[in-house]
Amino acid sequence: KKATIMIDKNFILSDIDERTYGSFVEHLGRCVYEGIYQPGHPAADEKGLRQDVAALIRELNVPVTRYPGGNFVSGYRWEDSVGPKEQRPSKIDLAWRVVESNQFGLNEFMEWTKTVDTQPMMAINLGTRGIEAAKNIIEYTNLKKGSYYSDLRRQHGVTEPHDIKLWCLGNEMDGPWQEGHKTALEYGRIAEEAGKAMRLVDPTIETVACGSSSLSMPTFGFWEDTVLSQCYDQVDYISMHQYYGNRDGDSQQFLASSDGMDQFIREVISICDAVKAKRRAKKQINISFDEWNVWYHSNEQDKQIEPWSEHPHQLEDVYNFEDSLLVASMMITMLRHADRVKIGCLAQLVNVIAPIMTSATGVWKQTIFYPFAMISNQGRGHVLHTQIKAPTFASNYGNSGYLDAVVIENVEEDQLTIFAVNKDLEDELELTSDFRQYEGYRLVDHVMLRHDDLKAVNTEANPETVAPVKGSRVVFEQGKLTGVLPTQSFHMIKLQ
Ligand code: AHR
CATH class of the missing domain: 2.60.40.1180 (Golgi alpha-mannosidase II)
Structure with a gap:
């Protein structure tokens, strides 16, 4: 069979936003505990951050990392995760039906971002919480001093503000599985008001509204239209999430899945632009594809997990070679839309549907590590219409x-x-x-x-x-x- 690739050096699609090569750390399974953080492990530093894992993350070259969820964030009380560790409560997490010890929290995450050279993309809880908690967390992270929460951060030993620039307004709020699941109108309103309050605290931030959890959601389309019609002025990006699996054992079909991603991106762009036109807006909404990957291998074994355990082996997909081909194709697909896809987060980074795996004795690279690292490291510059x-x-x-x-x-x-x-x-x-x-x-x-x-x-x-x-x-x-x-x-x- 024959194929041709055609370009013209004058036909530039767009600069690549390096954040297209982001990833995701959720309090889920062994992503945080036994993943990036494991005090007492021989490879951990004095703060408990695993340096063998950090070295592989630096190899992957991940400019932005979404945190702390995912479904987890919809029940998250950020206040539980800061301050003296011995005073932090263990809380049940309804999203994954486990117990969260809060021994790794907001300030530890920010410490970790520095060791692996990544920028934070922080999600707020719009499931069980709302405007008040949104306003307080950004006061804690981004204000210098002289107010209750900025001074609380200083009491916690962090003198300078974290200055977090990128914020997700909730997670997958269209999903009936989400704690505090909302209708499009309910979510659009709370995103607008939370975004407004956060920008009043720090006008320099960027915000991401929740789009659909996948192209197959029954509310897809209506959701994006309604949400953006409500909160357009308070957001910069709309999120997209999509996972694929070779459930039917048909590898050729499985490899075609990136065309589904392409269709999804095109359709979301159309809706963003339709809302823009209806509002006669100047601002363009771009895409944050902040969860994407292959995910299906671990589905059956995850049904066996004992409820209310702490960081069990969960979503530990073992990736094969065909998965790595699809991951490459998905990244190529996002790059072919580099004019609108500005943020992408491979979900997730360590142990949980991840390119990096850990055990008590070591770390290793899953198959999908390689296409990600090759494209993230070499795919810098601008995309030519191909x-x-x-x-x-x-x-x-x-x-x-x-x-x-x-x-x-x-x-x-x-x-x-x-x-x-x-x-x-x-x-x-x-x-x-x-x-x-x-x-x-x-x-x-x-x-x-x-x-x-x-x-x-x-x-x-x-x-x-x-x-x-x-x-x-x-x-x-x-x-x-x-x-x-x-x-x-x-x-x-x-x-x-
Ligand atoms: O990445 C795993 C889960 O997938 C996330 O917590 C959730 O947002 C999505 O459904």
């Missing part, structure tokens, strides 16, 4: 292309990077691409992720079963790229 001509297959989304690709130009580094997935499980793709506008460029790197077995996994004992290798079947001569992308493979090709 036209693709490739054969297609019949999928749940109509016709899906076998090739997913995006071309990124980094002007500062004089560099072009092509990310491409060949989803074809039977045939290689013969690729041609014309880059003669980039005179003098050479092929400087080609890294490939490929495995014969779509179900291959990485484990603590065999951590590198799936890992990137050097690609060898692509050549670049006189400005033309030609070569072969083997079946079921992900590529990063760099020209300079």
Whole structure:
């Protein structure tokens, strides 16, 4: 089969917002406890932060991290998580039916963000709480001193404000599973009023309204329209969440799922712009895709969890090779919408549906670690409109292309990077691409992720079963790229 990637150096889609490569830390399972934080562990520092985990997070290069949930945030009392640890209460968490000890809290999280070089994206509780708690938390985090909550932070040993710039107004409020689940109108109103109060405390913040929890939510569309019609002036982004799974054991269909993500993004953009037009607004609402991943492997085993335990093994999906291909395609899809998708959070970061796993004895990289790290580290600059001509297959989304690709130009580094997935499980793709506008460029790197077995996994004992290798079947001569992308493979090709 043959495929072509076409670009023009003048056809720039958008700068990439580095926050597209964000992730997510929720108080859920072993993400926090036994994940990023484990006092007494040989790899933990004096604050209990696991440095072996931190090193892998730095490798992933995650510029923003959402916290503390997720469903958890809809019952969260931030006050329980600050102050002397021995006085912090253990509370039941209805979202995951576990007990939260609060030994790791807001200030510990902010400490951790510094060690892994990430910015916070803090969520507030609009499930069981409202405007008062929203106003108080931002007073605690962002005001210098001289008021009750800013002084309380100082008493807790944090002299300077945390100055948190990015705030999620609740989580998945459209979901009947959510504590304090709301109708679109109820949520739109509370988001507007909470956002207003928070901006009165700190006008420099950005806020994210909850969009739909997935494209298949029955309220999708109506939800975005109603919510944005209420709170448009108080928000900057609308959130999107989407998880996929190969539940039917049909890998070709599973790999087409990124087309579902593409459709979802297009539809949310249309609604944002329709509301903008109706309001005659100047401001544009952009997208925060703040939960995305593959999630299904652990669903059955999670039904066995004993209620009211503390940080049990929960949502511990063991990712295989085909999952890593879909993760690459999902990232490519977001980049192809870089003009509107400004924030993306891989859900989640450690142990819970995560690229990084820990045990008492070590840490290892799941298969999905690699496409994330490759794209996050190399996908910096601006996205070029990338036209693709490739054969297609019949999928749940109509016709899906076998090739997913995006071309990124980094002007500062004089560099072009092509990310491409060949989803074809039977045939290689013969690729041609014309880059003669980039005179003098050479092929400087080609890294490939490929495995014969779509179900291959990485484990603590065999951590590198799936890992990137050097690609060898692509050549670049006189400005033309030609070569072969083997079946079921992900590529990063760099020209300079
Ligand atoms: O990421 C796991 C869960 O998925 C989050 O807590 C929730 O927001 C979503 O349903």
